[in-house]
Structure formats: structure tokens, C-alpha cells
Amino acid sequence: MPTLPPDQPAEPRPAPAPAPRPEPHRHRQTAESFGADAARYDRTRPPYPEALVHRIVAAAPGRHVLDVGAGTGIEARQFQAAGCTVLGVEPDERMAAFARHGHIEVEVARFEDWEPAGRRFDAVVAGTSWHWVDPVAGAAKAARALRPGGLLAPFHHVPQLPPEVLDALAGALRRVAPDSPFDPGVLRGPAVDAYRPLFARIADGIRQTGRFTEPQQWHFPWERTYSRAEWLDQLPTFGVLTRLPADALAEVLDSAATAIDRLGGHATMPYTSVVIISTRLGEDGSTPTQPSRAPV
Template structure:
């Protein structure tokens, strides 16, 4: 799940410290973050004019391994050294840098993809750089998961987190009027705006896939600490939050089913940048 500061008009790419905190425990992150639906991978592969993929913010290599399995060649760019090391150990070629600072050294690609990471990239500068390194007809495709906790579990998480981190910019209590699954459309709408402003692309196409996954108490308590906000807390504070979440799950019978949405957008490069 993407977690962003609750200030008006959030700009996650400005919060580099939070972005890089996900590398604190790459093994847990890779174990708990689910792979992307086959339909997402198939959609992106079908839209790309070729097989050379650049994966921005590749993390531990979850989506990179899926694209490799689909017959693509993948180079990852990852700001976190521990995440990059983990991905390399699974067979992914990775260069350590933020996308904005990364040097392509003349290389070009058929597709620039980004799995639950493009919100950490400046939406205009990132799109402009993607346009420069994509071959004509190349594909820019950021996408990502968001999940929705049952209300009582979400309330327990929000209350415990506010006690554990009263000064955090994260506000788990700040809920949208509707489903959080719907609210995360805003991240990809913002990315689409960045693509339009950068130029060099056809009109971006926004899309969504809905699915579910069930978790035991232990599985959920292993997943929750991979969310933004918790990744930078000291272990004793994380334990406080997880105790509250665990109690809420127990009250639901020890198993919960989370609704997931995978949001994404695709844009085709039409011309070189001015």
C-alpha cells in the first residue's frame, strides 16, 4: 500500500526519507508485497513495441521478475542500496540511483515501467526523462497496488500509529469520503498530468484492476510494517502498532480478506523532447 503525507495536495516525491525507508527490511518487503495481477503484466507487455524494459524504483524486483518471466529484458533503477542488493540476488540487473539522477549513458528502451514507485518520482521531470530514453512508440507505464483494511482494523491501526508517532506527517485517520481504493486514482491522475505537461506522449490512458487476497493474523502483521510510516519507526513502536492491529484481527476471527486495486496508466511516446 502506498502511504503519503496527509497535507493538502500531497507530493510524495518530496519525501525522500520515507521513500528510502522501505529498504529497512527488504526480505520482509519482498515476502509480503504481492505480485501484480497477470492481466497487468500482460497489458503492459502487449503495449510495448519491444522487449527492453527499464524498471524505475524496482525495489526488491517483484515486478521485474514478472517481466523477466514474460520474456522481457529488464534493467532496474533503485535508490535504496539494500533493496537493490536483494533484487540483484534474485537475478535482476540494478543500478543504484534516483530516477531523476540516474544516467542513461546513451541507452534507450522500449518501455519504462514502475511498480508502486512512480509517486516517489517528480511527475514532470520523471515523464520528461522517460520521453528522452524511450524509443519512438515506446511505452511509459507506472502502476501500483493499494489495499483496503476492514474498518475496525483500519481504526485500530490509525489510533495506535498516532500514539506511536504523534509528529508524523502520515495520518491514517485521514480517510477519503469513499473507498481508499477509489482515492488512489489521484496518484495516477497526478502522474498523467505530469506526462501531459512534460510532452512527448500521446494522451495517457488510466486503468484499474480489482482483486482480493485473504490474510491470517500472522500474515497481516507481517504485511503492515511494509507500509510507509511504519518502515521508519523504531521496533518497540512498531510492536505497539502491531499489537493493536492483531487484537482487531482477532476480533474478526483471526483472518481478513483485503480488497486490492491495482491502478496504472500507459502513455505512448510520440516524439523527442524539445
């Protein structure tokens, strides 16, 4: 989760330097921890809005898709259902094995180290995984893998946690993992605002390559109501919790369960799925024109 610098004292003092932007791609142990329970991850993590998938497919010059951080294949299966051929790249062999059982072709590698080997794709996508990729090296690798006019389209779920659940998680983490980067303060307002530094880093990385058009954002709002059991099933897949000892995780889950019980045994979670979208320039730096394609 994003973090903010501590509050400043009241007395006047020189303005502090801007806080460093979060760099989750450097936390490799967390990035590669989700495969510890791949089945739970696949079972509980929500798919992406169909409108998001269809809009990317309609905007791409073709239907050959590279899925970065493919995980268990959640978004890859959605792109396959939309008529695409999908190749996944995933650093965790456990996640890759699960995706292959779902008939997704996956190559195991960190994306920064993966080689396209002359292959070209119409779209490079990443479902809530691009923050684990170096933003500049990843965008440069995407440029190598894309044909001119192809799309780089990483997208993320942005959940708006109910305040009661947010407070319960924050309190429990303060007790069991005081060094956790989880900062509830940045999530008390609109959740998309808390993610703006992350999206800015992604866009800056794309710009620095000089190989893409100016990044744009597409927003897709939706919501899901979770039962107590469903929410507690998903919580252990969050990056801030995947590496907690069993007793610490149990305390966090107990706190969340109490909060959901107070809400009547269920919690409605508004989401915004945000796409950072950019087009791969031609070799001469021009913007290729694509024939219009009907949405699928």
C-alpha cells in the same frame, strides 16, 4: 497515505484554496527506508496481476523494460517471466543487492539523476514506486529513455483496508506518532478515490513534458486473504511505519493483531492495481503506429 485538510468550521467564510496535493517524492528518508528489511519486503509485498503484466507487454513495441524503483525485483521478475529483458533503477543499494540475488540487473541511482546513456527501452514501468519520483522530472527522464512508441506505465496497488484494521492502525498511530501523515478519513470510502490526487499528479507530470499521449488508466481488481501472521509480517514494510522506533511499531502491530483476531484471525483485502499508461510521441510530436502483438 493521502491526507486531507482539517474540517472547516460551520460559520460561513470564503472558500479555502485547494489543498496542496501530496508530494511524497520530497520525503527521501521514507522513500529510501524500505531496504532496512529487504527480505521482509520481498516476502510480504504482493506481486501484480498477471493480466496487468501481460497487457503492458502486449501493448509495448518490444520487450526491453526499464523498471523504476525496482526494489527487491518483485515486478521485474514478473516481466522477466513474461519474456522481457529488464533493467532496474533503484536508489537503495540494499534493495538493489537483494534484486541482484534474484538475477535482476540493477543500477543504483535516483531515477531523476540516472542517465540512460543512449539506451532506449520499449517500456518504462514502476511498481508502487512512481510516487517517490518527481512527477515532471521523472516523466521527462522516461521520455529520454523510451523509443518513440514506447510506453510509460507506472502502476500502484490500491488496498481497501477493512474498517476494523483501519481504525486500529489509526488509533495506534495517534498514540505513538501523532505527526504521522496517515489519515484514515480519506480511506473510509472506496480506496481508489483516496488515491485520485496521486494519480492526477502522475498524469499531470506526464502531460507537462509534451512528449506523451494523453494518459489513460487501466484497473485490475483482485483480492487476497491474509492470516493474522501474514498481515503482521507485511505491516512493517508500509512507508508510514518503516521509521517508527521498535516500541512504537510493536504497539501498532498489537493493535492490528487485536483487530484481526476480532475478524476471526484473518482479513480479506480487496485490491485494485491501477496503471497510468501513456505512449511516447515521435520526435515530430506524432503518435507512432505499432504493429499489433498477441498477448503473451
